[in-house]
Amino acid sequence: MSKTVLIVDDEDDARAIAVLALQMKTDWTLLQTNSGKQAIEIATEKQPDLILLDMMMPEMDGKLTLKNLKENTITQNIPVILVTAKVQPLSQTGIDPDKVVAVFAKPFRPLTLGENIREALGWQVGT
Amino acid sequence: MPNQSASGPAMPAAATGSEHASKPKGVRADILVIDDTPENLHLLASMLTERNYKERSVTKGLTGLRGAIAAPPDLILLDINMPEVNGYEVCKQLKQNKITQNIPVIFISALGDVFDKVKAFNVGGVDFITKPFQIDEVLVRIKTHLTLSRLQKQQEVQTLRLQREIDDRRRAEETFEKAFLASPSPIAINDLRDDTFVAVNPSFLRLSGHAQADVLGRTAEELNFWQEPALYQKALVQISAGNACNSLELECKTRQGDIRTVLLSLEKITLNEKSCVLTIINDITERKRLENEFISVVSHELRTPMHSLVGALDLLSTGELGDLTDQGQQILSVATSNAERLIRLVNDILDLERLKLGETSLKRTHCNIETLCNQAMQAMQTMADKAQITLTVQSESVPVHVDCDRILQTLTNLLSNAIKFSPEGSTVLLQARLTGEPSDEPITVPTLHITVSDQGRGIPQDRLETIFERFQQVDASDSRKKGGTGLGLAICRKILQQHSGKIWAESTLQAGSTFHIHLPTQAKA
Numbered sequence: 010m011s012k013t014v015l016i017v018d019d020e021d022d023a024r025a026i027a028v029l030a031l032q033m034k035t036d037w038t039l040l041q042t043n044s045g046k047q048a049i050e051i052a053t054e055k056q057p058d059l060i061l062l063d064m065m066m067p068e069m070d071g072k073l074t075l076k077n078l079k080e081n082t083i084t085q086n087i088p089v090i091l092v093t094a095k096v097q098p099l100s101q102t103g104i105d106p107d108k109v110v111a112v113f114a115k116p117f118r119p120l121t122l123g124e125n126i127r128e129a130l131g132w133q134v135g136t
Numbered sequence: 137m138p139n140q141s142a143s144g145p146a147m148p149a150a151a152t153g154s155e156h157a158s159k160p161k162g163v164r165a166d167i168l169v170i171d172d173t174p175e176n177l178h179l180l181a182s183m184l185t186e187r188n189y190k191e192r193s194v195t196k197g198l199t200g201l202r203g204a205i206a207a208p209p210d211l212i213l214l215d216i217n218m219p220e221v222n223g224y225e226v227c228k229q230l231k232q233n234k235i236t237q238n239i240p241v242i243f244i245s246a247l248g249d250v251f252d253k254v255k256a257f258n259v260g261g262v263d264f265i266t267k268p269f270q271i272d273e274v275l276v277r278i279k280t281h282l283t284l285s286r287l288q289k290q291q292e293v294q295t296l297r298l299q300r301e302i303d304d305r306r307r308a309e310e311t312f313e314k315a316f317l318a319s320p321s322p323i324a325i326n327d328l329r330d331d332t333f334v335a336v337n338p339s340f341l342r343l344s345g346h347a348q349a350d351v352l353g354r355t356a357e358e359l360n361f362w363q364e365p366a367l368y369q370k371a372l373v374q375i376s377a378g379n380a381c382n383s384l385e386l387e388c389k390t391r392q393g394d395i396r397t398v399l400l401s402l403e404k405i406t407l408n409e410k411s412c413v414l415t416i417i418n419d420i421t422e423r424k425r426l427e428n429e430f431i432s433v434v435s436h437e438l439r440t441p442m443h444s445l446v447g448a449l450d451l452l453s454t455g456e457l458g459d460l461t462d463q464g465q466q467i468l469s470v471a472t473s474n475a476e477r478l479i480r481l482v483n484d485i486l487d488l489e490r491l492k493l494g495e496t497s498l499k500r501t502h503c504n505i506e507t508l509c510n511q512a513m514q515a516m517q518t519m520a521d522k523a524q525i526t527l528t529v530q531s532e533s534v535p536v537h538v539d540c541d542r543i544l545q546t547l548t549n550l551l552s553n554a555i556k557f558s559p560e561g562s563t564v565l566l567q568a569r570l571t572g573e574p575s576d577e578p579i580t581v582p583t584l585h586i587t588v589s590d591q592g593r594g595i596p597q598d599r600l601e602t603i604f605e606r607f608q609q610v611d612a613s614d615s616r617k618k619g620g621t622g623l624g625l626a627i628c629r630k631i632l633q634q635h636s637g638k639i640w641a642e643s644t645l646q647a648g649s650t651f652h653i654h655l656p657t658q659a660k661a
Binding site: 020022023026027029030033065094095096097115116117118119120 | 446448456
């Protein structure tokens with residue numbers, strides 16, 4: 010069964026590029042949203058195999074969204090990869106590194122996104 | 137009035153306000169003789185003239201008075217017994233006039249005259265001579281009184297000058313005291329021998345949160361003031377040696393425990409014969425906070441559109457979104473490579489700014505320099521192969537406790553430069569070994585000497601230092617041809633500085649260049 014990935018980013022362009030790149034390189038089912046609040050709803054309902062979570066978002070930012078996801082028993086085991094354009098090291102953000110699988114720093118090249126996700130999550134090549 | 141007697145120096149006019157011209161040399165004082173008897177006048181006149189005195193003689197008291205006021209003499213010989221106005225009266229009037237009041241008056245009395253000595257001195261006379269004159273005695277008395285008068289005038293001038301000097305000094309002191317006390321910049325003066333605070337101004341007390349009594353006589357260390365006392369000490373050593381120290385950035389801790397970032401300017405001064413250091417402080421904490429915030433915001437704001445830009449171009453270049461002609465593909469790769477260049481530039485600028493602001497603190501981990509060299513070579517192998525350059529690494533195996541990521545960044549940067557500027561078929565050599573040479577720091581820590589050598593076009597002598605500055609490349613067209621940002625070496629230098637190391641370049645034009653690094657293998661104890 011192919012994987013389901015939820016892409017969370019308030020920047021429409023960034024989302025569009027991630028979605029397109031993953032469509033080209035993988036057969037994963039792609040869900041997307043521009044808000045942290047919606048991300049929690051979708052995650053609770055659909056239980057994706059991965060959440061690609063942008064840090065800088067208005068209203069509910071990545072840090073808060075992550076906190077909520079991890080406090081909810083339904084969503085707490087869904088792996089999360091953080092995406093950020095800021096240079097701040099994780100240690101300075103107050104986020105527990107154990108709660109995230111990886112941090113992808115923007116700008117990254119979209120064509121290798123699928124491969125980087127597989128590597129970070131230990132998914133077999135071909136998934 | 138200038139007095140040209142044999143021993144006297146010329147003097148400026150006394151406070152009497154006279155304007156007598158300077159006397160020609162050899163002419164002694166100017167004496168006015170007032171006597172109603174012409175024979176006496178003549179006698180005195182010739183006696184004085186013979187001795188080279190300049191003399192004036194008048195027979196009437198009032199005439200003498202007018203003459204003395206108009207052209208004040210140095211001394212007056214005054215007959216007592218005169219018709220109309222007698223000597224006492226003349227003397228009184230002389231003493232009442234500011235112009236003539238300090239001219240010594242010697243009374244002339246005739247034997248047989250009623251001479252009231254008390255009255256004579258009371259009206260202001262300084263001496264008297266009696267006819268018949270003993271010439272020598274007369275001359276001696278004249279000379280004595282002229283000398284006395286001259287000395288008195290000298291003393292008056294001296295006193296005036298001293299008073300003026302005292303006033304000037306007091307005014308200067310007030311000026312500088314006010315400046316010190318009112319200065320918005322914190323100022324501190326410390327004794328160089330023992331670092332104790334000698335004087336601090338109110339701004340300093342406001343910054344430090346301490347009371348004056350708690351500061352004076354104590355050292356900064358006792359007050360736990362400087363966060364990095366070693367850096368401050370280093371500055372003091374510099375100052376003691378006579379060098380300037382400006383814009384030294386340090387962190388200090390207030391009494392309440394707040395950390396403030398300050399900019400220091402230090403200067404060596406001598407105060408009350410003690411060697412001291414004058415420190416002027418500029419609190420830049422707010423400015424730094426704003427800079428940090430700015431970097432944070434800018435980094436995000438720049439990177440977000442860059443991410444979408446390069447991402448969109450990458451997707452286009454796959455061809456899966458529509459075919460492009462060959463030319464189309466070519467142009468697309470122009471866009472992509474420039475987007476990449478932009479990303480590198482922004483990364484480098486932000487990197488440098490963060491290094492400058494000290495945001496990037498060293499994260500020392502244990503690794504081996506041999507491993508780092510090999511990693512650097514591996515990272516650059518593809519680029520070297522493309523440029524047909526041979527990469528060689530010769531490294532001793534030395535365990536190090538440094539920021540490995542940053543050192544690796546430095547090595548790859550240097551290798552990248554070397555490859556860029558090397559001709560095809562040449563060799564780039566990376567070497568690392570423990571050095572026996574002492575490092576600049578007083579306490580020696582085992583130090584690595586790392587070199588990256590190329591056989592490229594070389595660097596002119598006058599650029600060997602400037603290439604480490606921001607946005608400096610040897611040739612202005614380099615950034616377009618070679619794709620560099622001009623920041624790499626500035627970043628390398630900052631990284632080495634953070635490790636208390638050094639980086640410098642040596643080069644021979646048309647033969648090649650060698651970049652040298654001194655890297656302490658661990659932090660100083």
